[in-house]
Amino acid sequence: MSGAGFQVHGPHDHEVENASLQGTKAGAHAGVAGSRMINQIAMFTAIIATVGAIFSYMAGFTQANAGLFKNNAAIKKTEASNQWNYFQAKSTKQSLAEVSRDLTLSETEKAKYQAKIERYEKEKNEIKAVAEGLEKNATNWDKQSEDQMHQHHRWAQATTCLQVSIALAAIALLTRKKWLQYGMFGVAVAGVGIGIAAMLHI
Template sequence: MSSGGFHVHGPHDHALEHATHGGHHDASHDEAGGSMTNQIAMFTAIIATVGAIFAYMGGATQANAGLYKNDAAIKKTEASNQWNYFQSKSTKQSLAEVSRDLTPREEEKAKYQAKIDRYEKEKNEIKAAAEKLEQEATEWDKKSDAQMHQHHRWAQATTALQVAIALAAIALLTKKKWLEYGMFGVGAIGVAVGGLAALHI
């Protein structure tokens, strides 16, 4: 498999070409073998196409997961900065409260109390902003986790389709009917898992 999808070139390609263009010494045998060859060739083409789509979707969801995780990290950093700012205001408020309590002059007490009230108001605004950023970070994390779950589903589906193609190649070379049934079964599982990925399950 390449980064863009499936490469199904292998021994079964040569067998397919030989079966398609070979001699016709036994008409009944060639008819049965040709029917099986045509089935496998059609199955392989369809599954390879579906597998390429699944592989693309798997790559896309993995990229999205990384981007969302990065957005979450940015929001966490911004939230941390806000909490540091909040702490700074708390420290200033504490110093203002000490100064208010220590000064004997009423006008000075009033001045410090005004500062305390301003710091309290600013702290509440900063806290609200920090909590909002934390909530946004959590949402981005959830989106990233959902994309990674979907990526794993696409990867599982792609792997199943790769196995189905491998079984198709072996079935083509050995002419074993049970392998043909096996390739259809594994292919169906791969398509079903891809359906789960598409439905975000």
């Protein structure tokens, strides 16, 4: 019969041919799905890497600010300390003038020392106001430094989450595991959420 130009296939031949066709279709479908997954992960990684770079910059920026503000606080504290030393010196001079006034018998000398005492008292009040203002300023700088440090920790946490997400993306590409892809998305969402908290100073 083969000389007549056609062949008769048995049931087994039909099943083998059908299985082969189904395998080819499934392979093509898996290839398309795999390619789609690769494209999704690649796009996701690029976006997350960009967001992570911004978060990393903000972490460094807030850390630098925290250091700068802490330095400003230290300067103001030193200035306040100098003012309190100056205040103490005026207090000592005032005390000496009061003793001298009380010990002298001359009314002229008493009046002269009294004038000095009043002058020292006025100067002390002015110095005290400056010192207290500097202390308040130092406290404000300390508060700003603490706020910046808190924000820095938030940015650092967000950056770490995004780095873990990118690592999961690489493993998902190599293993083609769907649960790793879900994990990658979940960690990235957590990282972006922490970044938003940092932006809102929470």
